Amino acid sequence: MRIYNTLTHRVEEFVPHNPDEVTMYTCGPTVYHFAHIGNLRTYIFEDIFEKSLNYLGYPVKRCMNITDVGHLSSDSDTGEDKMLKGAKREHKSVLEIADFYTKSFRTDFEKLNNRWPALVSPATQNIEEYIKIIERLLEKELAYIAGGNVYFDTSKLADYYVLTNHKEDEMVVGVRAGVEEDQNKRNQADFVLWFTKSKFDDQELKWDSPWGYGYPGWHIECSGISMKYLGEYLDIHCGGVDNIFPHHTNEIAQSEGFLGHKWCNYWVHGEHLNDQSGKMSKSKGEFLTVSLLEEKGYNPISYRFMCLNSHYRKQLVFSYEALDNATQAYQKLLNKVRALGTEEKEIGTEEYQEKFKNALADDLNTSLALTILYDVLKSNLEDAQKRFLVASFDKVLSLNLLVEEEKTLDGELEAYIHQKIEERNQAKKEKDYAKADNIRNELLEKGITIKDTRDGTTYEVK
């Protein structure tokens, strides 16, 4: 498999430490509010990545954190704490907020057919890990204490900006409004590992530490959780592009400072979903959640389809036109697949399996992978072979291509529909088309769509 590595700025051949257990860490959400579909785009990409690795023969051990504490809106100890803000907004405790939004995140995550990682760990349950790391960093003099907080000393590293081509003296501090420089820091890029003194003394969650009662900095949690669950040699670390700097840059600094050797070989980042005006955010424009799409009558999987039609490293602009487009295409695809019958036959499908694998192995070229799916449907293969391939591809695509609509109709409704269809067919025979159309409309109003096929009349219940 070839994948783009942010560390080298190139597409590279993927070589894991151990092909029998690829380790993958993906940054999770801060659970202070609902996730919007832009947030979820990254998780769709990560899911496709994980499943592609599986499809290509690599078992994956994946871990994800849940940020449920002290995520300040800046490393300078300024701005607001997201969790506290969420709690205040809803008059609940931080833990209640975390619990509620973790659950709703998981619901949305799974509605998009993302596989929930086996290892998911909240930041608040790994405090001892962070303390262990910080202690070692202090011993090695890679960290220092100032103003009651523990900071990482970025000047001790030969190359702090490994992921970006930033040059420190050319960077502008406070490009964004509301960012102030923390006077305790020795270097501009230093960041907090542990807070005891903060503008946010009303922090609800605090723990004892060698440096006093306080709470961890944001970046340390991913290093701690990752090393705790996946060991000290990580194959893949994923996240959204916005995490490249400073979050992932800082993770590398502290993890490698702690370990004393290279930590993770492949850094893979997903691009953003934008709206017409640029970056999507929770505070401006329409707050696009999975639930909102559902309220508007969209199947969340249509959104997944829309994402797969694009490339994870390309910005995608959300519009209802694009989503409608995807919805239409997805429905047509389902119709075609459902006409294939139920038998599966593997023999003779190797060529297409190979093509599909090649598309995935080429830096996750999902739109090409979808094209191969269309090629299969148009090919001269037998229906059973096509069906086998669709089933196989859907292990990665996860578009519910073979999931029949499991509408459990009660017998009464079913009998009613059959009776109406019978009446309509009778009317058609007698060329009483007005009556036939009336029956069809009557059923349609109840969400039942009639289809006349060569083998008789079928129906679909919405």
Add this chain to the structure above:
RNA sequence: GGGUCCGUAGCCAAGUGGUAAGGCAUGGGACUGCAACUCCCUGAUCGCUGGUUCAAAUCCGGUCGGGCCCUCCA
């Protein structure tokens, strides 16, 4: 100011040197009592401009337009 990415038909989009995949929409046709579904047909010299080359959407330069990052973010 620094960094980085992108610009292919109405829309989504593949293609990184050999003469433009695929999907949706549109228009036409087959099927149907009509419709839906399905099937067939239907469209672009690749932002603009120089250059390299026998050959460029693909490489190099310039230019225009747009996104993102430079301590909230997926």
